[in-house]
Amino acid sequence: xxxxxxxELYIYFSTPLAYILAAAFLLGNxxxxxxxxxxxxxxxxxxxxxDIAVLSLLVTPLLTMxxxxxxxxxxxxxxxxxxxxxxxxxxxxxxxxxxxxVGGLLALTVLYPLILLVFGGVDPGQVLGGYLGLFLLxxxxxxxxxxxxxxxxxxxVAGVFSFVVLLLLWFLQPISLAVGPPVGAFLxxxxxxxHLTALSQGLWTLSDTAFFLSMAAAFLFFAVxxxxxxxxx
Amino acid sequence: xxxxxxxxxxxxxRRALDDVSFTVAQGEVVGFLGPNGAGKSTAxxxxxxxxxxxxxxxxxxxxxxxxxxxxARRLTGYVPEHxxxxxxxxxxxxxxxxxxxxxxxxxxxxxxxxxAMERCCLAxxxxxxxGKLSKGYRRxxxxxxxxxxxxxxxxxxxxxxxxxxxxxxxxxxxxxELGRDHTVLVASxxxxxxxxxxRRAIIIQEGRIVAEDSLEHLGLSARPDQTxxxxxxxxxxxxxxxxxxxxTGVAEVRQETGEEPGVVRCLLVVEGRQDSLxxxxxxxRVVEAGWEVRxxxxxxxxxxxxxxxxxxxGAA
Ligand SMILES: Nc1ncnc2c1ncn2[C@@H]1O[C@H](COP(=O)(O)OP(=O)(O)OP(=O)(O)O)[C@@H](O)[C@H]1O
Ligand SMILES: [Mg+2]
Numbered sequence: 148x149x150x151x152x153x154x155e156l157y158i159y160f161s162t163p164l165a166y167i168l169a170a171a172f173l174l175g176n177x178x179x180x181x182x183x184x185x186x187x188x189x190x191x192x193x194x195x196x197x198d199i200a201v202l203s204l205l206v207t208p209l210l211t212m213x214x215x216x217x218x219x220x221x222x223x224x225x226x227x228x229x230x231x232x233x234x235x236x237x238x239x240x241x242x243x244x245x246x247x248x249v250g251g252l253l254a255l256t257v258l259y260p261l262i263l264l265v266f267g268g269v270d271p272g273q274v275l276g277g278y279l280g281l282f283l284l285x286x287x288x289x290x291x292x293x294x295x296x297x298x299x300x301x302x303x304v305a306g307v308f309s310f311v312v313l314l315l316l317w318f319l320q321p322i323s324l325a326v327g328p329p330v331g332a333f334l335x336x337x338x339x340x341x342h343l344t345a346l347s348q349g350l351w352t353l354s355d356t357a358f359f360l361s362m363a364a365a366f367l368f369f370a371v372x373x374x375x376x377x378x379x380x
Numbered sequence: 381x382x383x384x385x386x387x388x389x390x391x392x393x394r395r396a397l398d399d400v401s402f403t404v405a406q407g408e409v410v411g412f413l414g415p416n417g418a419g420k421s422t423a424x425x426x427x428x429x430x431x432x433x434x435x436x437x438x439x440x441x442x443x444x445x446x447x448x449x450x451x452a453r454r455l456t457g458y459v460p461e462h463x464x465x466x467x468x469x470x471x472x473x474x475x476x477x478x479x480x481x482x483x484x485x486x487x488x489x490x491x492x493x494x495x496a497m498e499r500c501c502l503a504x505x506x507x508x509x510x511g512k513l514s515k516g517y518r519r520x521x522x523x524x525x526x527x528x529x530x531x532x533x534x535x536x537x538x539x540x541x542x543x544x545x546x547x548x549x550x551x552x553x554x555x556x557e558l559g560r561d562h563t564v565l566v567a568s569x570x571x572x573x574x575x576x577x578x579r580r581a582i583i584i585q586e587g588r589i590v591a592e593d594s595l596e597h598l599g600l601s602a603r604p605d606q607t608x609x610x611x612x613x614x615x616x617x618x619x620x621x622x623x624x625x626x627x628t629g630v631a632e633v634r635q636e637t638g639e640e641p642g643v644v645r646c647l648l649v650v651e652g653r654q655d656s657l658x659x660x661x662x663x664x665r666v667v668e669a670g671w672e673v674r675x676x677x678x679x680x681x682x683x684x685x686x687x688x689x690x691x692x693x694g695a696a
Contacts, residue, residue: 150480158468222464226525229428229458230481231450378431 151232151240155214159248168206172252175202180259192260192269196277196347199256200284200340204313207249207285211292212306214241215374219300224377234374238367242293249285253278273349280346283359284339288313290366297373313339381406381533381563382427387436389422389587396422397433398587406441406532409559411574412567414584420567421461423584424535427565428458441532454483457526457562461537463519467511471502471521474510475528482529496524500554516547523554527562534564540573552576606631607655608679609648611662615671620644623669629658643674 159165179198183191218224227237260274288309295309296302319338323331335341342355382404389397396419404410414420425431427438429449438445438452445452466474475493484492497503500520505513510521519539526534539555540548555577558564568574574581583591613620617635624633624646632649650658659676666673 150477153480154466154469154477157473158466161468221466222460222462223466225425225428225430225460226458226464226478227481229430229453229456230478231453231483232481233450 148232148236148240148243151227151237152244155241155244156247159210159244164209165248168209169252169255172202172206173255176256176259191267192263192273192277193347195259195263196281196343199253199259200281200343201317203249203253203281203285204288204317205310206252207245207288208292208295208306208310208313210245210248211289211296211309212302213296214245214293215297215370216299216302216305219377220302224374228374228378234371238293238297238370238374242289242367242370245289245292246285249289250282253281253285270349273347276346276349276351279351280343280355283346283356284343286363287316287339287359287366290363290370291316294366294370294373297370297377381408381441382565383437383439384423384427385437387423387426387438388434389419389426389431390434395587397426400436400584400587400589402582402589402592404563404565406563407559408580409556409564409566409578411578411581412565412584413569413571413574413581414567415569417586418569418584419587420569420584421537422587424458424537424565424567425460427533428456428460428535429453430458454529455531456533456535457529457531458535459519459522459526459537459539461541463522465510465518465521465525467509470507470509471513471524472497472506474521475524478525479528484529492528492530496528499527499558500524516543516550519543519547519551520554523558527558530561532563534558534562535567536564537567538569539566540568540570548573607650609650609655609659609662610636610675610677610679611646611648611666612674612676613644613646613666613671614642614674615644615666615669617644619669620666620671621646623665624648624662627658627662627665629654630662647679 176199179202180195183194183198188194215224218227228234257278260269260277263269264271264274291312292305292309295312296305299305299308316337316339318340319334320341323333323335323338325331326334339359342358345352345355382402384403385401387397387400388395400419400423412420412423422431426433427440427445429445429452432446440452440455443452443455469477472493475496476489479489479492480486497506500523502517502520502524505517510518513521523536523539526536536555540551543551552573555564555566559577566574566577580594581592582589611624621633621635621644624630629650629652630648631651634647634649636645636647648662652658663673663676
């Protein structure tokens with residue numbers, strides 16, 4: 148697993164993609180942050196975390212799309228699966244490498260909450276909660292990306308499809324309002340944004356944390372199954 | 381070292397391997413020979429532990445490939461068809477990565493990587509990105525990757541495919557050399573290649589083994605005291621044949637299916653050193669009998685012929 152992790156990190160940092168995405172991510176966040184500040188609304192911090200979350204959902208598919216699709220397209224998956232490494236090791240190695248990168252991107256945005264801390268007198272607990280929420284969100288978005296990337300040999304298909312899945316999961320809450328109970332309640336419970344609300348107020352809850360972690364675990368499990376099924380294709 | 385019994389593989393409806401059994405002894409270099417679509421790659425994929433077969437058993441040095449998959453995979457080094465690699469990685473880095481995947485302990489890795497690079501003459505490109513290498517070098521990186529954990533068995537799928545003639549020669553030499561320390565199974569559709577690298581060949585066609593023997597016994601490398609001549613004569617088949625069979629120096633006449641009616645096509649096995657004299661004499665007799673010689677050509681034994689012969693289609 149650690150060998151796979153190391154290789155993925157090496158490839159991320161040896162290609163321009165990670166740097167370009169980091170720049171775009173910061174630029175986008177900077178723009179949204181300044182708009183939010185200029186609008187002078189209350190609850191800027193919550194808004195900022197919301198913006199970072201949405202932008203991170205746009206960026207992660209671009210990082211995850213190559214993870215397994217590229218191995219399939221190049222045929223290296225055949226080498227990978229004929230070494231003694233298990234499918235779980237492959238999936239976890241790739242997941243952790245990408246999660247570390249997305250975590251790094253999130254850490255870069257710490258500038259904006261810091262500005263608010265210094266000038267706006269916001270609650271440090273809320274900042275911590277917000278980042279915990281963003282990181283938990285990243286575990287899910289990366290896991291979804293790894294899974295979708297295992298389904299196809301085409302990076303473009305993987306990128307677009309995981310983007311669609313993530314947006315759908317993100318907007319389940321507003322969708323659930325339109326649907327109405329009882330189905331709506333169920334959809335809302337699965338929505339990513341639903342479980343981020345409390346954390347972005349600085350309220351840590353076990354149930355939200357467990358939700359993100361189990362979603363991530365479920366998608367990673369699907370990814371392992373899908374990788375195993377490559378042997379049968 | 382490799383014991384395959386009753387191996388079958390079906391892709392949906394399609395039977396890629398059909399009840400294949402063979403063994404390869406330790407230290408042997410065996411050619412796995414067959415035309416396109418014969419099932420060579422399928423067989424190697426199964427042996428490497430990538431594909432599960434539909435039925436059958438494989439043991440590698442006594443280890444069951446399916447029950448003890450991890451241990452068995454450690455025993456094999458595999459170079460898939462077209463040698464897939466990561467172009468973003470430098471050669472040494474990549475080999476170290478593969479060694480780590482294969483479970484080589486951290487302390488030994490450096491030495492193993494250097495050793496593999498030395499064997500495959502990669503020292504001067506150790507720091508080069510794989511994507512920048514020529515095809516020949518890439519093939520060598522593929523081989524080095526398969527060697528780096530010192531596997532007992534090497535599985536090579538068309539290792540010289542797409543190389544220029546000089547690189548082909550180098551690659552063959554390297555593979556022959558590897559045969560000293562490893563049991564090697566080389567898949568190829570080029571007979572000349574197999575006859576240069578291997579002593580023994582397993583010939584597979586449409587998923588079935590049609591022959592398995594040393595190359596001499598298979599008649600694939602023409603014996604030094606024999607030459608093959610293909611002759612086309614316009615004339616009555618039976619009489620032409622009996623005339624040819626009566627010639628001194630002609631050991632055997634195999635009639636082949638001709639494309640044109642009225643033209644007899646035969647493969648003559650000519651014995652002895654004086655094959656040119658025999659050829660002259662054969663032509664003279666045919667002309668004297670009033671028939672036309674359409675063509676006469678020395679034949680280098682090739683796979684297609686071998687197949688025709690081995691599957692019994694050749695003797696019409
Ligand atoms: N993944 C697959 N799905 C369906 N059919 C397949 C698959 N892989 C191979 N086949 C079929 O199985 C047969 C054997 O294929 P295989 O690749 O093993 O042949 P080969 O001997 O390696 O041929 P080549 O010399 O072209 O590499 C072929 O008819 C091929 O079309
Ligand atoms: Mg093949």
